Amino acid sequence: MAAGGTFEACATDLRCGRVTPVPAFLLAFLVSQWALAVVAGERWVVQDQRQQTLLYSEFELDLERIWAELGEVDFELSAATGIRATDGRVEIVLFASRQSYLEYLTARVPQAAARRAIFLKNGSISQVYAYNSRSLVMDLRHEMTHVRVHQHMPYAPLWLDEGLAEYFEEEEAARPRSSRREAVRWKARLGSSPSLSSLEKIPSAEAMGAEEYRSSWAWICFLINDGAGSRQTLRNYVEEIHRGAAPGKFSEYAQAENTGLLSRANSYFRKMTFPLTFDSSGE
Numbered sequence: 001m002a003a004g005g006t007f008e009a010c011a012t013d014l015r016c017g018r019v020t021p022v023p024a025f026l027l028a029f030l031v032s033q034w035a036l037a038v039v040a041g042e043r044w045v046v047q048d049q050r051q052q053t054l055l056y057s058e059f060e061l062d063l064e065r066i067w068a069e070l071g072e073v074d075f076e077l078s079a080a081t082g083i084r085a086t087d088g089r090v091e092i093v094l095f096a097s098r099q100s101y102l103e104y105l106t107a108r109v110p111q112a113a114a115r116r117a118i119f120l121k122n123g124s125i126s127q128v129y130a131y132n133s134r135s136l137v138m139d140l141r142h143e144m145t146h147v148r149v150h151q152h153m154p155y156a157p158l159w160l161d162e163g164l165a166e167y168f169e170e171e172e173a174a175r176p177r178s179s180r181r182e183a184v185r186w187k188a189r190l191g192s193s194p195s196l197s198s199l200e201k202i203p204s205a206e207a208m209g210a211e212e213y214r215s216s217w218a219w220i221c222f223l224i225n226d227g228a229g230s231r232q233t234l235r236n237y238v239e240e241i242h243r244g245a246a247p248g249k250f251s252e253y254a255q256a257e258n259t260g261l262l263s264r265a266n267s268y269f270r271k272m273t274f275p276l277t278f279d280s281s282g283e
């Protein structure tokens, strides 16, 4: 989807969804216009910057909390998968209300109308748009995961991209209490575990529903938390794509690189435990 330097868009809806890429020529125009508009705008009551990330907001917010949450995503993502931020510019644009968000975006990106937040990428510039709601922190964690995935990898399989975003949208302490956990466990115990090969066949984001997002999340839970071996296989796969190789489908890659890994997934899904802890103290 991101191959050849084209532009991509990804967004969350009430659960999560991914937007069909807008034609590259269109987004090239749009994003360059947006970049100017964001910088020149006088509507932002908050403008702040940490490293390469700029934040513009129409409303006052707890900046320290936001930066801490996004720093946590970066730390955990790097520790678990090796995915790291690049020095590419990131712009986070926050609106005071859904109405304001829609007024700003829908004429330019109609897909935003059905979404709660959206991620756009144009070359090295990444933009995240969201609005004030109870799930703002979760939305920002989700979209920033996409930002980092697409900064680090020239392309990412859909299930991997969304699975990581779903995983890291929740703070670490909340993951064992995730409502998705019981659903996956219950179904696995009835003999219906999330199927990686089915996820790998999903042709586009439009074909992903709540079940596919949950299954992608469950596979990432397995790969990060089953043990050091599963985590290393995930890291190696990410690294292969990062350095421009074409490791193929993860299912085939894992079968060749870590015999027995995939067959352990079913027993993991019946438990869905989260033993890995990220200790960022001192960071």
Ligand SMILES: [Zn+2]
Pocket (backbone or CB within 6 Å): 010, 011, 012, 016, 017, 018, 142, 146, 162, 165
């Ligand atoms: Zn997403």
